[in-house]
Amino acid sequence: MTRIRILAPILYLLIAMIAGQVPAPAHAERIRDLGQFEGLRANQLTGYGVVVGLQGTGDNNLQYVTEAMRGVSGRLGLQLPPGVSPILRNAAAVIVTAELPPFAKPGQRIDITVSTLGQALSLRGGALILTPLYGADGQIYAMAQGNVAVGGLGVTGRDGSQVSVNVATVGRIADGASVERAVATGFDLSPTLRFNLHKADFLTAARVRDAINGRYPGIASIADGVSIELTLPQGNDLRSGIMAEIEMLGVNPAPVAARVIVNSRTGTVVINDAVRLAPAAVSHGKLVIRIDENPMIVQPAPFSRGETAQEESSDITVEETADRVAYMPAAASLTEIVDALNLLGVGASDLVVILESLKQAGSLQAEMVVL
Numbered sequence: 001m002t003r004i005r006i007l008a009p010i011l012y013l014l015i016a017m018i019a020g021q022v023p024a025p026a027h028a029e030r031i032r033d034l035g036q037f038e039g040l041r042a043n044q045l046t047g048y049g050v051v052v053g054l055q056g057t058g059d060n061n062l063q064y065v066t067e068a069m070r071g072v073s074g075r076l077g078l079q080l081p082p083g084v085s086p087i088l089r090n091a092a093a094v095i096v097t098a099e100l101p102p103f104a105k106p107g108q109r110i111d112i113t114v115s116t117l118g119q120a121l122s123l124r125g126g127a128l129i130l131t132p133l134y135g136a137d138g139q140i141y142a143m144a145q146g147n148v149a150v151g152g153l154g155v156t157g158r159d160g161s162q163v164s165v166n167v168a169t170v171g172r173i174a175d176g177a178s179v180e181r182a183v184a185t186g187f188d189l190s191p192t193l194r195f196n197l198h199k200a201d202f203l204t205a206a207r208v209r210d211a212i213n214g215r216y217p218g219i220a221s222i223a224d225g226v227s228i229e230l231t232l233p234q235g236n237d238l239r240s241g242i243m244a245e246i247e248m249l250g251v252n253p254a255p256v257a258a259r260v261i262v263n264s265r266t267g268t269v270v271i272n273d274a275v276r277l278a279p280a281a282v283s284h285g286k287l288v289i290r291i292d293e294n295p296m297i298v299q300p301a302p303f304s305r306g307e308t309a310q311e312e313s314s315d316i317t318v319e320e321t322a323d324r325v326a327y328m329p330a331a332a333s334l335t336e337i338v339d340a341l342n343l344l345g346v347g348a349s350d351l352v353v354i355l356e357s358l359k360q361a362g363s364l365q366a367e368m369v370v371l
Helices: 002-021 063-075 202-215 236-247 334-342 348-361
Strands: 035-037 043-052 091-100 109-116 127-134 140-147 153-156 162-165 170-179 192-197 220-222 227-231 259-263 268-271 280-282 286-293 296-298 309-311 314-321 326-328 367-370
Touching (some): 091 140, 127 170, 192 236, 202 220, 202 227, 202 236
Antiparallel strands (some): 035 192, 127 140, 220 227, 286 314, 296 309
């Protein structure tokens, strides 16, 4: 019994050592994270409405606000006399946008965004009047109404001074619209269904096909670098179950392409792990032009009728820094590339120029993307 107690910790230690030597499997992505089924997408809805109940921060007698109020009052059974244009400082014309998710059914609620259209200063404290939301086909798919939640504020003084925090002219209404019409997806009618990758890649498409055929033999085939065509059985219940299992299958996507992203406006440079650098010699000089303005005031002689004048005096100097030639060794990893670039000791703007030159020389093995 004592021998068993002594051997047990040794056995656990050996198991841990063996487990540490066994390499861990490569990280696999779920198929649902790599793309989506064709036709199962959201649809954008847009509407034109009026927000009322504002504390003097609405539009100021704009024509489209008046027309919107006429439409709202007409739906409520109130007809404004011809030629009457009410001053609507407590109302604002707004554009209402929403996203209708796939398989949304009548009666379900969706979030909406309310944005001012005219000169309204703030939507804080306002309420959206019943507004129809239209799809791209001109049909009504939802009805929106509710109190607007605004995350910002704006205050204006009588002297024209203003103080604003965030954006007070855009608000949201959680569950502010009720779905009135469903969008047909057609996923249960076609004998075949396509799965589209987010990014075109033949290797990833082949791996997705193999993973699907490994679970359901013979149902997947590659249509192109983006689409995998699936032959699924009829029946909503059976087809939905197969699609759910396909989405949860693990796939190792293809390695990302070597790419360097350069934002020319901000000087930001992003390098991914696939970039490789061949040996190169770099010498980057700087040309600095400095202009100093030293104006002088010239006074006239005493008791003369001259006038005080300003005499301009400019001093222009040109300085060129003599930088030494730096050797950049080959780099096979992102850490080595960073160390090689740090040897140059240049700023972000100069680094962009050096990376472009390395690309032209064939030393930088990556795609340059300039934003």
